[in-house]
Amino acid sequence: MISKSKQKEIEKYVNSSKKYYSKIFNQNEEIDTKLYILNREEAKKIWGKNLPIWVYQFYNKKGMIIINDIPKEKLNSKDLKIGIYHEMCHNFYFKLLGTYLPQWVDEGLANYLANYKFKDKTFMKFISDYKKDFPKQDYLKIAKKYYKLSEKDWLDNNKTREFYACSFLAVKKIIDQKGLNYLFNWLNKFKINPIKKNYNNKIYGLLKIIK
Numbered sequence: 001m002i003s004k005s006k007q008k009e010i011e012k013y014v015n016s017s018k019k020y021y022s023k024i025f026n027q028n029e030e031i032d033t034k035l036y037i038l039n040r041e042e043a044k045k046i047w048g049k050n051l052p053i054w055v056y057q058f059y060n061k062k063g064m065i066i067i068n069d070i071p072k073e074k075l076n077s078k079d080l081k082i083g084i085y086h087e088m089c090h091n092f093y094f095k096l097l098g099t100y101l102p103q104w105v106d107e108g109l110a111n112y113l114a115n116y117k118f119k120d121k122t123f124m125k126f127i128s129d130y131k132k133d134f135p136k137q138d139y140l141k142i143a144k145k146y147y148k149l150s151e152k153d154w155l156d157n158n159k160t161r162e163f164y165a166c167s168f169l170a171v172k173k174i175i176d177q178k179g180l181n182y183l184f185n186w187l188n189k190f191k192i193n194p195i196k197k198n199y200n201n202k203i204y205g206l207l208k209i210i211k
Contacts, residue, residue, distance in 0.1 A: 017088035034063030059090040086114035108171030130165035143170035
């Protein structure tokens with residue numbers, strides 16, 4: 001269970017993360033963000049019955065969902081802050097594009113701006129281990145496969161590992177070589193019609209210059 005003092009801490013990070021992303025996404029920090037602290041059964045009504053056991057917080061159109069069975073070791077201030085900043089990035093991404101697609105960009109950006117920027121040791125070890133296991137992969141090409149994950153995909157440990165690692169590594173590669181503004185600029189070009197069949201292919205085509 002999440003104590004009242006931790007609830008106040010969560011609210012503090014929600015507010016500070018809005019200020020952080022309002023500058024990055026050039027959006028008003030007064031953007032509406034509803035916070036729900038729910039038990040797992042309540043959260044399943046929003047995510048779906050196949051909510052993975054390792055998910056303790058997520059963002060969707062309803063708002064930020066915090067599941068109150070977070071393990072004690074994940075309730076430390078740093079992990080709470082990183083987790084909330086990660087989820088808030090999804091909120092601003094949706095406000096920018098009107099969609100969470102492509103999911104590899106949405107997830108990769110959240111991991112870059114939250115987990116990477118705030119030095120999440122667990123996440124960075126996960127990335128380091130993945131790169132050791134698959135040193136010669138084209139991370140950008142693999143990330144493209146994850147335009148949208150199905151409920152079944154979320155329950156596949158190998159797919160989720162590949163998704164999280166390659167999404168981050170692909171987005172980091174783009175930002176390292178071309179800059180964050182470049183990433184936002186080509187996303188903006190396609191936000192008008194993000195459900196076109198060739199949307200992800202067109203985006204990937206713009207990224208072929210990334211080596």
